[in-house]
Amino acid sequence: MVKNILITGASGLIGTRLTTLLHEKGYRIAHLSRTTRSGNAQTFLWNVDKNQLDPAAIQPAHAIIHLAGAGVADKPWTKERKNEIISSRTLSTRLLYDELKKGNHQVRTFISASGIGYYGSDDSENFFTENDKTGDDFLADVVRRWEEAADQIAELGIRVVKIRIGVVLSEKGGALQEIMRPVKFYAGAPLGSGKQYVSWIHLDDLCNLFIKTLEDETLQGVYNAVAPHPVTNKELTYAIAKALNKPLIIPAVPSFVLKLLLGEMADLVLKGAKVSGQKIQSAGFRFKFEHIQDALKDLLVK
Numbered sequence: 001m002v003k004n005i006l007i008t009g010a011s012g013l014i015g016t017r018l019t020t021l022l023h024e025k026g027y028r029i030a031h032l033s034r035t036t037r038s039g040n041a042q043t044f045l046w047n048v049d050k051n052q053l054d055p056a057a058i059q060p061a062h063a064i065i066h067l068a069g070a071g072v073a074d075k076p077w078t079k080e081r082k083n084e085i086i087s088s089r090t091l092s093t094r095l096l097y098d099e100l101k102k103g104n105h106q107v108r109t110f111i112s113a114s115g116i117g118y119y120g121s122d123d124s125e126n127f128f129t130e131n132d133k134t135g136d137d138f139l140a141d142v143v144r145r146w147e148e149a150a151d152q153i154a155e156l157g158i159r160v161v162k163i164r165i166g167v168v169l170s171e172k173g174g175a176l177q178e179i180m181r182p183v184k185f186y187a188g189a190p191l192g193s194g195k196q197y198v199s200w201i202h203l204d205d206l207c208n209l210f211i212k213t214l215e216d217e218t219l220q221g222v223y224n225a226v227a228p229h230p231v232t233n234k235e236l237t238y239a240i241a242k243a244l245n246k247p248l249i250i251p252a253v254p255s256f257v258l259k260l261l262l263g264e265m266a267d268l269v270l271k272g273a274k275v276s277g278q279k280i281q282s283a284g285f286r287f288k289f290e291h292i293q294d295a296l297k298d299l300l301v302k
């Protein structure tokens with residue numbers, strides 16, 4: 001039987017690639033979006049702020065993959081923006097819950113994006129695992145509330161998987177593009193101490209990990225989505241410079257400069273955590289890109 005998958009936020013970096021890979025595997029894909037411009041699948045509309053969702057999106061779906069959320073690095077963290085970052089995740093999940101609770105559907109699996117921001121930050125050499133507790137900064141609070149909203153869906157008897165995504169590396173956008181830009185113009189440098197860990201994952205590995213949790217119905221609960229070998233910010237910057245064949249001239253960008261420029265948002269680059277991807281590997285998932293050099297070679301060296 002061909003399975004119908006509904007993806008929210010599918011017009012973004014992860015959803016676009018995931019849609020392509022699921023199509024290649026023969027799945028029927030629909031998108032739930034704020035606009036009809038969401039790309040290569042049938043698109044249904046919702047408006048999270050107005051609590052509106054087209055019920056026709058849910059009825060044919062066998063599984064929902066929930067990626068929607070206002071970008072955490074897209075705009076300055078004003079009070080208003082922080083509220084949007086939270087509500088676009090929690091209220092959207094609640095809207096899906098309310099529709100699923102009505103019962104007129106065949107959804108058996110709900111897979112929610114989550115983030116390794118859950119753990120807060122720590123420069124130590126210890127790996128965070130799924131059993132560790134949440135951190136105490138803004139992003140940790142966002143992720144905790146997002147996961148709590150997803151957990152409510154499990155109360156409806158639906159299998160729920162939460163994927164704590166690391167820093168996604170892609171040639172199409174996201175963190176890699178931001179780090180690469182100054183390196184290309186000979187202005188790249190480690191940020192702050194450079195010792196903060198970047199627990200990264202190649203976009204294709206991430207999408208295949210989503211597909212693994214979709215297809216393996218024994219999996220439920222939380223899984224970190226990070227490659228087995230995290231690197232420090234300094235190691236990542238040097239690896240990118242090497243892959244691009246560009247020298248690094250500036251020794252480092254001091255933390256205070258980034259804090260002046262970005263305010264609290266500087267946390268995104270100055271803080272990090274060394275996160276373990278062992279749990280999903282123990283469940284049988286195999287990463288194609290385990291080491292940063294292999295991922296960057298695939299993404300940057302054409």
Ligand SMILES: NC(=O)c1ccc[n+]([C@@H]2O[C@H](COP(=O)([O-])OP(=O)(O)OC[C@H]3O[C@@H](n4cnc5c(N)ncnc54)[C@H](OP(=O)(O)O)[C@@H]3O)[C@@H](O)[C@H]2O)c1
Nearest residue numbers: 009011012013014033034067068069070088113115165168
């Ligand atoms: N990329 C990463 O490194 C990373 C790391 C950790 C966690 N994640 C999480 O994984 C999810 C997908 O990541 P991504 O990189 O694909 O994100 P993305 O490129 O920013 O796409 C997210 C999508 O969410 C929808 N969206 C944006 N603002 C919204 C709002 N205010 N209300 C409702 N929907 C909204 C949009 O889809 P429509 O315009 O079609 O509605 C957008 O295309 C996100 O929730 C993100 O936080 C990503």
